[in-house]
Amino acid sequence: MKIEILMPAMSPSMTEGNLTKWFVKVGDFLRVGDPIAEIETDKAAMDVESDSEGTVIELLVEQGQEKIGIKTPIAVIDTNTEKLKGKLFTNTIDDQSATKIKKEEVKITKSTDQGSQTTVREAIRDALAEEMRLDSDVFVMGEEVAEYQGAYKVTQGLLQEFGPSRIIDTPITENGFTGIAIGASFSGLKPVVEFMTFNFSLQAMDHIINSAAKTLYMGGGQLNCPIVFRGPNGAAARVAAQHSQDLTAWFSHIPGLKVISPYTVNDHKGLLKAAIRDPNPVIFLENEILYGDVGKVSLKDDEIIPIGKANILREGMDITLISHSINLRLCEEVADILIKEKITCEIVDLRTIKPLDKNTIVKSIKKTNKCVVVEQGWSQSGVSSEIISVIMEEAFDWLDAPVVRLTGKEVPMPYAENLEKMALPSKEELIKAIKNIL
Template sequence: MTTHVLMPALSPEIKQGKLVRWLKREGEFIEAGDILAEVETEKATIEVEAAESGVLARILAPEGENVAVNAPIAAIQSAPEPAPVAPEPPQARPAPPPLQPAVAPKPCAAPTSGGTPKSAPASAPARITVREALRQALAEEMRRDARVFLLGEDIGQHQGTFKVTQGLLQEFGPRRVVDAPIVEHGFAGLGVGAAFAGLRPVIEFMTFNFALQALDHIVNSAAKTLYMSGGALNCPIVFRGPNGARARAGAQHAQDFSAWFAHVPGLKVVAPYTASDAKGLLKAAIRDPNPVVFLEHEQLYGEQFDAPSEEDALVEIGVAAIARPGTDATVVSFSRGVALALRAAELMAGQGVNVEVIDLRTLRPLDMDCVTASVVRTGRCVVVEEGWPQGGVGAEISARLMEDAFERLRAPVLRVTAKDVPAPYAANLEKLALPQVGDVVAALKSVLGL
């Protein structure tokens, strides 16, 4: 009987992995537990073990190839003794994609080794993932300024938990790409000291959930020293990493801290959505003489956007963008919430409603001029965020609109937020806890009286 070895996934966000190398050859006997291959995903490099003994009959995914999660990568012919249970069909869930066209089973060397020009559509606008945009920003700023260094867990040898720092250790060496021990409180404080001494540290938190251990140094040391010293000592530092929802990560590993940091005077807080904003804002953050909290989003790392037009383009911190112009209502959001807002706006356009979407991009300083000007035109506003409702970004914007544009509001400002609960694990509950496109549409209909 033949069983298929499938491409594993490490988390629900991972859509594909790359087959780095095969450790067994076709025709080789294998024991259950033998390591068959090394696979690299956005999260990590992992080893694929054989679940059963037998013969590696066929390798279905050559080395160097990207393979969808759950697709078969090899076929194992079970050992001759008859199987005691009825043989199951190869796999229930996704129909196995067509096996290798008609390539004869070759030894282990991959049939197509390197330069297959598979996906290079000529003259289409260049596309880039948020991950690559961030990586470019780091690399460019490190080339530009020898004071810039990176410090964080697994950013060097492991190339970054989410591969944002891929290749940077190789280019800049261990002096400037520093793998930290698991001491968030300590290495955040170390970064502050290095910034006091005139370096330009970029501190990566594996996720901002772990930054709570470092909150003391972000708030008490980095944000306040300029004020407490009467302007004598500034702290040019960037704290960056993924923030907000993560699929099935549970309550301690999926939280949106945007409002927490946006509360603190002395910090700048940035939460981009597009790749070019991610790049331009990160470059601006690294050049900024103030402490900047740079909130990325795990579910945006792999998203593709148009590449920034100029290689070295900076995006000014503190300036919102109109992601979609409209006239009937305004949706304000940031980070991944902008995706929900844009999808809701599309749905509303189908009903003849013209929704404007504002991407805040920066949460402190907050570009209320942009928001107020839009709401003065539309008279209606919905704010979308993944954070909790009480004291959130939406609460702040709502209050500011009451103060600055009360007469122009034709409906109360509504907030679409995460539910006021810790993030649940079960998929259905998690979906209920997070803001969905339908929630944004419902809020828009409400403010529009539809």
């Protein structure tokens, strides 16, 4: 019987991958568990193993082929042939050389040039590397940031360039290493702490709030805490309630913290550089699903993007859409749809949640007189509640309709695909919300 081997999904958010190396050729006999090929996803390089026993009769993709969608057939094996049985697969493969190749393929960090296309992931890494080259007090600490090259490959290559004294793997003890990093910042170092995801920052919330955010004030300005906490925040794909939540509003509630939630590639780089240089504790919220987004870095050498400035992502006349991070993608998609109906949306990319750029918000309201605020977080006491309050306080007379918010539903994130989709803001909901007030 002939069976197809399909491109597997190797992480919750993977939609496609590259086949970097075939470990088998036509005619090889495979046992269950034998490695077939090395697949590179946006997060990591991993081996695909055979889940059947039989002989390889066809390879359907070339070594080096990129962007192969999940569930695409990549090879065919015949489970009936017995003729080559006995010739062990492992004899034909030198495991050590395979490992070696992986190591050599680790990219050495070289910053992308101005104007070139790069991913969010690389932009973050470039920002880290550039700031580390400029200032020996900057170091990176977190789980799997060094030898593993980053759970989401963000810190790839940094260990090779900066060594283990500055790229530091920690045990899985968020409260402990957060406190240690804050203590180190009290004596002048500038730690960048990676939370594998911000879900795990909840373990360390006491130190973030009570030790990092308040010490400057409690000490009458004597002791500052120049630290950055970064990592993915917000809903990921199909990882359920404990690993999929937007904590932006939590951090933005705390005086003493700055909170950044960027969207574009350029903003990720420029704002992270600004965060590292900032003498205050900064929460830098990334989004796992945005890591692979490609865009242009327009920053010149050593240029940063100032914290606390929103950006008009798109100009429009009829309504203002205000959002941050991945939901700006939703806003852009909806704006593209509505333009066909001659409705133009102005999109405000908050970029920084705290301090909030009230001026840009108010200015846009004065222009369009209508507004929908979109966020992934829960509605009660959320980022959108705050923005609506600001609009009420500072632009009420300019409104032609009540401001509407579209937020994540007030439920723990469900696992089921359909329910997860319902829990998050959708295009349909946004279009409906806009049309309700136009």
